[in-house]
Amino acid sequence: MNLKSYLFILLISALISCSKDKTNTCTIIPSYDVEISSIINSYCIVCHQSGNAAGGINLENENFVEQHIDQIISEIETQSMPQYGSPAPTDAERDSIIIILNCWLDNVVR
Numbered sequence: 001m002n003l004k005s006y007l008f009i010l011l012i013s014a015l016i017s018c019s020k021d022k023t024n025t026c027t028i029i030p031s032y033d034v035e036i037s038s039i040i041n042s043y044c045i046v047c048h049q050s051g052n053a054a055g056g057i058n059l060e061n062e063n064f065v066e067q068h069i070d071q072i073i074s075e076i077e078t079q080s081m082p083q084y085g086s087p088a089p090t091d092a093e094r095d096s097i098i099i100i101l102n103c104w105l106d107n108v109v110r
């Protein structure tokens with residue numbers, strides 16, 4: 001397991017407890033370099049990078065992720081992505097991921 005995956009799992013575990021009530025309170029302000037890229041690298045990048053941008057969606061840098069952030073959130077929420085058959089977050093992890101992405105969108109991107 002690389003450092004990023006390890007940090008990501010730590011982060012997810014820390015946030016699971018606060019994700020249960022779905023109130024979407026930001027307990028941290030996520031950054032692209034730590035939380036957001038870890039999420040994308042864990043679940044999305046294999047199919048969404050240059051040379052292999054499924055559906056024309058490349059998620060390999062901050063700028064690209066920002067451009068697609070609304071779509072990214074809705075694809076994960078509806079469980080359309082990660083694509084069926086690839087490693088996917090558990091329900092609790094997905095709740096945390098949605099909170100983290102929304103916190104980043106509201107506090108950093110906007």
Ligand code: HEC
Binds near residue numbers: 054068071072081
């Ligand atoms: C196993 C490969 C694979 C993985 C992993 C994957 N995707 Fe995709 N993704 C695809 C393919 C293939 C398409 C194009 C076909 C489609 O829309 O289903 C796509 C399309 C998309 C689209 C465009 C949807 C649309 O309606 O145009 C978005 C946004 C997206 N993916 C986001 C993500 C995110 C976010 C993750 C990680 C949580 C992810 N994908 C993980 C294969 C993958």
